[in-house]
Amino acid sequence: MKRVCVFCGSSYGNRECYAVAAAALAKQIVNAGLGLVYGGSNCGLMKVLADAALEKGGEVIGVIPQSMVVKEIAHTGLTDLRIVNSMHERKALMAGLSDAFIALPGGYGTLDEFCEILTWAQLGLHHKPCGILNVAGYYDQLLATFDHAAAEGFLKPRNRATIISDDNPESLIARLLIV
Numbered sequence: 001m002k003r004v005c006v007f008c009g010s011s012y013g014n015r016e017c018y019a020v021a022a023a024a025l026a027k028q029i030v031n032a033g034l035g036l037v038y039g040g041s042n043c044g045l046m047k048v049l050a051d052a053a054l055e056k057g058g059e060v061i062g063v064i065p066q067s068m069v070v071k072e073i074a075h076t077g078l079t080d081l082r083i084v085n086s087m088h089e090r091k092a093l094m095a096g097l098s099d100a101f102i103a104l105p106g107g108y109g110t111l112d113e114f115c116e117i118l119t120w121a122q123l124g125l126h127h128k129p130c131g132i133l134n135v136a137g138y139y140d141q142l143l144a145t146f147d148h149a150a151a152e153g154f155l156k157p158r159n160r161a162t163i164i165s166d167d168n169p170e171s172l173i174a175r176l177l178i179v
Contacts, residue, residue: 001177003035003061005098007113008045009106018045018105021135023052025104025169030058032173037097039090039113040064040082042075045104050075063094091116100129100176105138122159129179131164131172139165 006029012019022045029036036053039046040062053060054077061080065087068074074081084090091113095101103114120126132139143165149155164179166172 001034001099003037003059003098004029004100004102004173004176005037005094005117006049006102006104007106007110008038008049008104009110010039010041010046011044011107012048013045013105015136017136018138019048021133021169022048022104025049025102025133025172026052026058027056028169028173029053030056032177034173035059035061035079037061037063037094039094039109040074040078041068042073045106047075049104050078054078061097063090063097065090095120095126098128100131100179102131102133102172102176103139104133105135111142118159118163121162122156129164129176130162131166131176133169133172134165134167136167 008022026049030053036058038049050060060078062075062078063082063084064074066083066085069083084093101117103110118130121130146160150157150160164175
């Protein structure tokens with residue numbers, strides 16, 4: 001494993017614990033000798049994540065659509081900033097650059113990106129580990145929805161089991177490394 005892709009919000013959220021967790025996750029990624037791939041923004045949890053990894057001397061690759069460069073203020077201090085034409089290109093490039101995926105708290109974009117990666121895994125398009133850092137129970141309801149989908153026969157239990165959920169950045173990275 002060389003790089004971990006992290007999907008997260010371009011906002012900070014309403015609780016300080018989200019930023020604390022983003023910084024802690026970035027540090028654990030670097031401590032594990034891994035590079036970080038993320039959405040390329042200089043805002044919100046994305047900024048916290050990238051800055052913490054850079055501060056530890058880690059490789060940070062940002063991938064951002066041209067249309068969002070000005071809107072989201074692309075992070076210009078990264079190891080590598082890749083500007084693409086569309087969100088579809090962004091997701092494909094992030095997936096190609098990464099060996100594992102993690103969702104931190106975020107909104108529609110985070111959910112879209114993470115669920116697409118889960119769908120690709122379900123379809124056998126990749127066999128890379130997928131994790132959720134469940135900060136302060138942020139993803140409890142989503143995980144319950146996945147459990148419900150499995151119980152109702154819309155998600156195979158083996159596909160539900162592909163999601164590694166943890167509330168601790170260090171143990172989440174350790175669990176992803178052994179998959």
